[in-house]
Amino acid sequence: MKTLKRLKKNQDFQVVFKEGKSFANRQFVVYVLRHNGKSYSRLGLSVSKKMGNAVMRNHIKRSIKAIFYKFADRLETENDYIIISRKPVSTMSHVEMQKSLEHVLKKARVLSNSCKVPQI
Template sequence: MKKEYRIKKNQDFQTVFKTGKSTANRQFVVYVLQKEEQDHFRIGLSVSKKIGNAVTRNRIKRLIRQFFLEHKMLVKERDYVVIARKPVAEMSYEEVKKSLLHVLKLAKAFKK
């Protein structure tokens, strides 16, 4: 994923946490922050050490990034912070995709 599509700085994460709106299901929590004059979305990923070892955590992050790449044209131009919960560790890509679609629909993150 290109650099301009990522949230890396702690200050950016904190801004999204404090002023953004959160939506959740059993597998993910998504914080969404609408910013003025932003021409593409940005995502920040948070996968806790409680979920598994480094291999598991990196696999989960790859799956989430792949979802956003596949749905790049549908996602609104906002900042997203995606927090993975414990059940994600045992999920396949299809299950992750279905769960992210669900939570992003709840967050009204898709273009019409």
């Protein structure tokens, strides 16, 4: 599995927002900032308080991280990714989230079709 680290600092988020490209569907917005020379990718998550209480937001973040780690072998390396979830995500199942996130990552052209990810 390729190395995948987390984006945590506000300054790192702001750089990706300003310099990266965004891709969206009804459930997710994904910002992608391409770098050269790194041997790893970084992931940042944003889940609004409108999604529910802290338990619900943490559940959504855990689900997104699990899905993203499944895709890690198929993702382009050396990129920073920020995933912002929209309101419909709070009522979606894990499988629906996986399909939606796969759709938006393919739209961003950072996800290869080399192997099929197993459904849960």
